[in-house]
Amino acid sequence: MTERPAIEVAVIMRRERIEGAMSRWQAWRWVLADVVTNEEGFGTTPRLLYKNENEERWLHPGYKVELFKDDAEGYHMNVTTDHPGWFVLWRMEEEAMVADEPLALPVMVSLSYYDAGRWLDAQETVEQLPAPEPVVAWVKAFVDEHHVVELKRRKRPESFRSLTDRFGNPASISTEKNFGGGGRG
Template sequence: MEKNTELPFTLSVIMQRVPMNNRWQPFQWKPLEILADTPDAKIHQLMSGDGEQRWLFPGFSATLHVDETPGYFLNLSSETPCWFVMWRMEEVDGVELAVPKSVSLSYDEAARQIDGGEQVDILPLSTDVAAWLAEYTQQYFRYEGKKPRKRPSFEGGEGVQKMAIAEASVNRKTH
């Protein structure tokens, strides 16, 4: 596999709006399914009834990058490997919809999006895509061990001076 490789087909995300018995939130949006795109697919409503709606959003790709392999490894190591779907509420043709913006396989990328205030939901990964992801991850993932702990700089003055003295005494003993 190439270092940056793409799933050999594009994806569609089906978003579902379900009614809720809640006075502050009358309905909830969530991704329902990810499937292979069909030719000339476009955004359209799949169904509507009893307050429920389903919308199809096509045109997503799944591209793997070497620098995301730790995130792929974490995803594959979980109990249920999954897709991460980042979405936002937007108006489409006068209708407010939950519009998917990206689809990822990296746990780390999803965590960064959540930390940035984005809405990210998960869907289970098919065994075929999980096998493809595992093959890529096995080829490129390298465990780098724990990163060295940074020394605290928040102590200031006396704390920094104590660390400098301690470090100097250790250096004298080793030389």
Template sequence: MTERPTLNVAVLIERQKQPSRWEDWRLRIADVLLDDGRFGSEPRTLRDDGINAQILHPGLTVTLYRDEGEGYHLNLTSGAPVWFVMWRIDEADPSRAWPELVTLSYNEAGRLLDAQERVDNTPLPADVREWLQAYTDENYRPEVKQRKRPASFKTPERR
């Protein structure tokens, strides 16, 4: 069995207190960073002035799977490849959020959205894009699209 390619990443979440009179908290995925181990293993606050905060969540792994090739291809050919981050907000404390999963597959992100999960994206750096492109080129071949003839051009027994 061959080993699957992986990347270790950390997700940076930004939190803003009362950005408008209708919101108590605004949370967003600010960035996904390659994690070489220097971030540790536990979430940590990088900055918090009482209004704005940045919390870094290390220890997530992005794994590439051969059967997700189409999803990687769609991400790469979208014009602006991205990291897809599935994350959750604590219902008991809406000022707290954490990432659950990071993927590079457009299809996997779509399945998560279909399941009513919260999925956001951030731009993919050039070096990760090249790594994903090399993997996709080696492991995925798009199906050749064939023109479908209108039924009116087929003989009655073939309709």
């Protein structure tokens, strides 16, 4: 079995203070800050990188982003947009608390539009960030090798379809008018 092309990344989540009227209901919010190449020195567990009275940045290392041949269309859709990017699915983790609030934990990272679409359809929290040019070039090379453009077949207009009854048998239509319930006799 051949290995799939893959890269290891780390995700940086930012916890930021909310200002204004909205802060009456929620003092903080989490957003995706960055996706970076994973380094051995990052370790394997989330850790606080930076903190002040208005912001915190948390590093979440160890996410493997693999490219799958059967998802070449999803990668193609990403690299052919004006802003190709990372898609990160993240959730609030009730078990891991930060100052009496749950910690935002990335779950998956992808470069496929189809992955992001499935996650959004499942009503998950998904954010996108621009991918750096070397990553875009790597995905584009994969797409160039594995993406097959499917030819679209012209759909025949409905008016040309043959008529069938509810059992699939050919149906006929007559323009003659039938009067009454039976023949004249």
